[in-house]
Amino acid sequence: MFYHALASISNNYQYIVSMEKKYVQILLPKPFEVPFQYEVPENVTVELGDVVEVPFGRKYSFGVVWSFEAQNIDPAKVKKMVRRVDTPAFTSAFRKFIAWVSNYNVAPLGSVLNMAISVNAALELIKLKTGYVLGDVDVKQLTAKRKLVVEVLRGVNQPLTVQDIAMRASVSDAVVRAMIGKDMLQEQEIDFVEGFVPEFSVQDNTAFVLSDEQKEAADVLISKVTDAKNSTTLLDGVTGSGKTEVYFEAIAQALTDGKQVLILLPEITLTTQLMARFYDRFGFMPTNWHSGLTPAQRREGWREIARGEARLIVGARSALMLPYPELGLIVVDEEHEAAFKQEDGVVYHGRDMAVARGFMENIPVILASASPSLETVFNVQNGKYDCLQLPNRFGVATLPDTSVVDMRLEKLGARHWLSARMKEELTLNLDNKHQSLLYLNRRGYAPLTLCRTCGHRFQCPTCTAWLVLHKPPYGHGYLQCHHCGHRESAPKTCPKCDSDTLAPCGPGVERLQEEVAEAFPHARIAMMTSDTIGNLERAQKTVSAIENGEVDIIIGTQMIAKGYNFPKLTFVGVVDADLGLEGGDLRAAERTYQLLHQVAGRAGRYELKGRALFQTYMPDSIVMQALLEHDRDQFNEKELQRRAYSSVPPYSRMAALIISGKTEKEVYALAKQLAACAPMDRGANPKIRVLGPAPAPMLLLRNNYRYRMLIMAKREVNIQAAIRDWISHVKVPSGMKVKVDVDPYSFM
DNA sequence: AGCACGCCGACT
DNA sequence: GTCGGCGTGCTC
Numbered sequence: 196m197f198y199h200a201l202a203s204i205s206n207n208y209q210y211i212v213s214m215e216k217k218y219v220q221i222l223l224p225k226p227f228e229v230p231f232q233y234e235v236p237e238n239v240t241v242e243l244g245d246v247v248e249v250p251f252g253r254k255y256s257f258g259v260v261w262s263f264e265a266q267n268i269d270p271a272k273v274k275k276m277v278r279r280v281d282t283p284a285f286t287s288a289f290r291k292f293i294a295w296v297s298n299y300n301v302a303p304l305g306s307v308l309n310m311a312i313s314v315n316a317a318l319e320l321i322k323l324k325t326g327y328v329l330g331d332v333d334v335k336q337l338t339a340k341r342k343l344v345v346e347v348l349r350g351v352n353q354p355l356t357v358q359d360i361a362m363r364a365s366v367s368d369a370v371v372r373a374m375i376g377k378d379m380l381q382e383q384e385i386d387f388v389e390g391f392v393p394e395f396s397v398q399d400n401t402a403f404v405l406s407d408e409q410k411e412a413a414d415v416l417i418s419k420v421t422d423a424k425n426s427t428t429l430l431d432g433v434t435g436s437g438k439t440e441v442y443f444e445a446i447a448q449a450l451t452d453g454k455q456v457l458i459l460l461p462e463i464t465l466t467t468q469l470m471a472r473f474y475d476r477f478g479f480m481p482t483n484w485h486s487g488l489t490p491a492q493r494r495e496g497w498r499e500i501a502r503g504e505a506r507l508i509v510g511a512r513s514a515l516m517l518p519y520p521e522l523g524l525i526v527v528d529e530e531h532e533a534a535f536k537q538e539d540g541v542v543y544h545g546r547d548m549a550v551a552r553g554f555m556e557n558i559p560v561i562l563a564s565a566s567p568s569l570e571t572v573f574n575v576q577n578g579k580y581d582c583l584q585l586p587n588r589f590g591v592a593t594l595p596d597t598s599v600v601d602m603r604l605e606k607l608g609a610r611h612w613l614s615a616r617m618k619e620e621l622t623l624n625l626d627n628k629h630q631s632l633l634y635l636n637r638r639g640y641a642p643l644t645l646c647r648t649c650g651h652r653f654q655c656p657t658c659t660a661w662l663v664l665h666k667p668p669y670g671h672g673y674l675q676c677h678h679c680g681h682r683e684s685a686p687k688t689c690p691k692c693d694s695d696t697l698a699p700c701g702p703g704v705e706r707l708q709e710e711v712a713e714a715f716p717h718a719r720i721a722m723m724t725s726d727t728i729g730n731l732e733r734a735q736k737t738v739s740a741i742e743n744g745e746v747d748i749i750i751g752t753q754m755i756a757k758g759y760n761f762p763k764l765t766f767v768g769v770v771d772a773d774l775g776l777e778g779g780d781l782r783a784a785e786r787t788y789q790l791l792h793q794v795a796g797r798a799g800r801y802e803l804k805g806r807a808l809f810q811t812y813m814p815d816s817i818v819m820q821a822l823l824e825h826d827r828d829q830f831n832e833k834e835l836q837r838r839a840y841s842s843v844p845p846y847s848r849m850a851a852l853i854i855s856g857k858t859e860k861e862v863y864a865l866a867k868q869l870a871a872c873a874p875m876d877r878g879a880n881p882k883i884r885v886l887g888p889a890p891a892p893m894l895l896l897r898n899n900y901r902y903r904m905l906i907m908a909k910r911e912v913n914i915q916a917a918i919r920d921w922i923s924h925v926k927v928p929s930g931m932k933v934k935v936d937v938d939p940y941s942f943m
Numbered sequence: 944a945g946c947a948c949g950c951c952g953a954c955t
Numbered sequence: 956g957t958c959g960g961c962g963t964g965c966t967c
Contacts, residue, residue: 221967225944231967252946252966266967273967309944929962 218265221249221258221276224309230261232268233276241276244284246318248277257318259285259308280318282501285311285518292555296516296548301850301915301935302541310516310541316490317497326354327371327380340366341374354383409441412583416445419559420452420524427550429530429575430563432585434796438563441585442526443476445561446507450477454523454558455506459545461534462486462511470509477507484510484517512537512545515552522556525549530562530571531789533782536940544938546571566789569782569838572831573845595767595798595805597823599814612702612810613710617768620808621711625718625747629803630763632749633707634756634794635770638677638724639663640706641699646689648696655681657898664699665726679897707770708750715748723751756793765805767798772809772819778892780942781843788818788830795822842907844938848914851939852904852922854888856931859900863888865931866902872924873904874917883908883917893943903942 219241220230233249235241245260257280285293293311297304312318329348337345343364348355351363357375361368374380405413412430419426432438449456460469462485473481482496482505499505503520512535515525527535527549535545546562553560562571562580574580600614607614612635613621624631643661645652653662655676662674664685672685688695699706704724711720721737728734740746741761749755749764775787791809799805811819817837821830839846852869856862866888873885887904894900908914918935927933 218967223967225966227944227966233967249967254945268967306944 218263218273219260219276220262220264220266221247222261222308223249223251223256223258223305224312225256225305226303226309227305228303230304231258232266232273234273236275239276239279241279242284244286244290246280246282246284248280248318250274250277257312257315259290261290282318282498283503283518283520286520288556289518292552295551295555296541296543298915299551300541300543300937301918302543306541307516310513311518313513313516314490314493314497316494317501326356326383327360327375328354328383330379330381332379340364340370341379344371344374344380348380405440405444406437406587408585408587409437412585413441413444415583416442416559416561417448420445420448420454423452423523423558425554425557425559426581427553427560427562427574427579428581428583429567429571430561430583430585431567432563432565433587434565434793436565436585436587438565438585439472439528441583442528442561442563445524445559446526447477449524450506452523453521455500455503455508455519455521456524456526457514457519457522458507458509458526458528459512459515459535459549460509460528461532473507473509479507481507481509484508484514486511486513512543512548515545515548522552523558524561525553525558526561526563528563530564531566531568533786533940538936538941542934542936544940547938566792566827569785569831569834570845573835576835593799593804594825595795595807597795597807597809597825599772599809599811599819599823601814602810602812605810610706611710612707612770613714613768614810617770617808617810618714620766620768620806621715621718621748624766625715627765628744629765630741630744630747630749630761631766631768632751632755632761632764632794632797633711633768633770634751635702635704635707636753636774636790637701637703637771638665638726638752639675639703640666640672641701641703643700644674644685644697645700646692646694646696647698648694649689649692651689651691655679657681657895659893659895663703666705678893702770704750704752711748711750718747719745720748720750721746723749723755725752725754728754753790755797756790759797761797763803764797765799765803767795767805767807769794769807769809772811773813776813776816776818778942781838781849782940784816784818784834784837788821788827788834791818791822792827846910848906848908848910848912849939850906850914850918851936851942852887852906852918853891853901853934853936854904854931855896855899855901855934857899859890859894861928861931862900862902865925865927865933866904869904869922869925869933872921874906874921882912883914891943896943905939 217235218232219235221233222230241247241260243260247258247260248255249258255277293307294304297307329345332345334342334345343366344360347360347364357368357371360371371380416428419428430438430442446456470481470483482499484496488496496505497517500508501518501520508514527546530546537543537545550560571580575582600616602614605614621631641664643652644664653674654660655662655678658676658678660676660678662676664672664674666672673682674685675682689697704722708720708722711718721741723737728737738759741749744763769791772791775790776783795807798807809819809822813819817830817833821827838844843849854862854866854869856865870885870888874883875885876882884907885904886907888902891901891903906914906918908917915937922933
């Protein structure tokens with residue numbers, strides 16, 4: 196004890212910081228809470244926000260100049276920074292945003308910076324490329340393909356790379372290389388021009404004429420863009436009300452004002468068709484940003500964004516974390532989508548971070564949705580967000596007639612899931628040659644397989660989950676875990692007792708297909724699930740078959756709820772409307788309402804009147820009643836009342852702690868240790884409460900045992916500060932993890 | 944996050 | 956005797 200005290204005293208002397216040497220604090224894109232100190236070489240000047248390269252450990256790292264306040268560090272340890280990287284400095288608004296994201300989500304500052312840097316290659320020295328210009332050639336003597344090459348090079352009057360020439364001339368690179376070999380083309384290095392901004396003009400291709408209602412909303416948004424101040428506006432418009440066209444007007448204004456515009460979409464919505472729509476409207480291709488980009492696309496995209504050359508960026512949530520120098524507007528489309536929540540690495544909600552960034556950058560933010568999240572509705576009610584409504588459907592489409600089947604009164608045979616009423620509706624549509632859609636949010640054939648002799652159930656070896664039986668139309672059946680992807684072939688006999696009494700239990704879409712085929716042997720059926728849809732090409736085929744009326748009944752999972760419009764579809768049958776309420780987490784009702792509303796909306800989008808039928812065991816629930824009456828506001832009102840009554844978000848703050856490790860024993864021990872020093876108010880009306888630890892609903896996930904704790908606090912409590920303080924008191928042993936999830940969406 | 948250092952088991 | 960497992964601690 197005594198020796199330790201002595202050692203710490205001797206280590207604690209004040210280092211004298213040399214007056215001549217300049218020091219900077221540089222934040223590194225690694226999981227550290229604080230920046231590191233470096234010496235600035237003589238004759239080098241750096242500004243706050245500059246991107247620099249520094250030695251770190253025995254490698255080099257990029258980093259960002261974070262402050263000039265020298266720390267008391269042993270001068271012998273301090274290294275010299277290497278160079279300033281030739282990219283625009285991170286703005287002060289962006290640096291504030293990074294710090295805010297780190298603080299709000301209880302994530303290390305450096306980890307947040309890592310998301311912003313995201314592509315090391317973008318900062319590497321730009322390699323000079325070898326280009327070619329036209330040499331001495333006698334055009335008359337050339338082959339047709341070589342003439343094309345000559346034309347291309349005459350047209351541009353600047354050196355191009357081999358690939359570039361080949362692409363522009365529509366010849367193979369062999370043609371170009373052969374010409375180089377014959378000295379017809381001459382080598383010339385391609386210069387990189389800093390700050391090069393391509394010629395760019397906003398086209399006003401408004402083929403779409405706005406209605407008065409749309410015009411009014413668009414004008415409000417345009418004036419918010421011209422004001423160039425922070426605001427958050429909910430653009431609340433039912434499906435088909437032309438929300439996109441309305442926010443396009445605001446985008447056009449921001450682009451004309453010379454600002455960068457960011458549009459955030461849930462990952463799944465990012466399609467080439469949508470890009471084409473932006474192209475048609477603005478006359479140039481937007482810059483794409485999502486997880487599917489190739490390294491080269493990422494590198495180029497990052498550079499263009501950071502230099503301000505990319506003007507319109509359409510991306511997934513991660514696009515929010517990039518260093519835009521001139522951001523003027525953020526649009527979050529499908530604001531209510533849970534896909535905006537990032538669950539791995541730094542946990543954050545893209546929509547909420549977008550609102551925060553709008554505040555830091557002092558620019559307007561537009562949240563667009565046909566069914567806004569309750570958080571957003573709440574923020575509109577308490578005046579934090581503005582709201583613009585587009586209540587009318589454009590064109591002639593009307594809402595479907597909606598009804599329910601009370602499944603408690605149905606007497607269905609074993610292995611049957613379609614009620615008499617459901618079959619009647621399907622028959623009616625078959626007779627009228629209209630299309631029907633059966634919706635069941637369950638992939639595969641059966642969610643559980645058990646042995647009738649010994650009771651054995653097939654379970655995932657690495658997760659607390661049953662294996663789902665899949666029976667493809669050709670090939671062998673297999674059992675799969677939908678959480679980790681584990682897959683094994685389905686055996687004929689029980690692996691435990693060897694009897695051939697294996698029984699699939701419950702319905703999946705594949706099994707539903709069997710029932711439909713049996714009941715309607717002449718119906719043409721199409722499956723639309725992530726397992727059966729295959730690649731993009733096959734998906735396109737299925738879609739066009741449906742559009743051409745070659746399909747009578749579509750059977751699908753959640754994937755059909757988004758994006759597809761089938762003109763001949765007039766009936767939607769929901770096989771199990773209660774499925775989404777399972778687990779009963781905070782947002783189960785909200786999610787179920789939104790999804791079912793969206794699915795029902797697939798029926799009758801054109802001149803034909805649509806019908807929707809829900810099979811449910813809870814016909815009196817708030818969800819079912821609101822669906823029947825097409826009363827979204829009523830649902831929001833009742834659901835908000837319920838949340839206020841039980842003091843859950845948005846009326847309180849919530850965060851989750853997920854403790855994980857290799858054995859249940861050690862995980863439980865650590866969770867107990869955390870519980871022992873949890874920040875809790877005793878008393879009648881506590882400001883902060885901690886629930887748990889409880890084993891996660893999926894105790895085992897990918898071979899990791901997980902326990903959860905839930906922190907509930909009043910809105911005025913700084914829950915992040917409480918959590919930071921809390922977990923700093925507990926040492927997490929190696930091999931174990933404590934993940935903080937502020938505003939959790941997943942409770943698994 | 945990487946990476947090295949360090950201390951224990953099965954092998955040429 | 957050595958190669959290599961991954962636990963622990965450090966990086967300005």
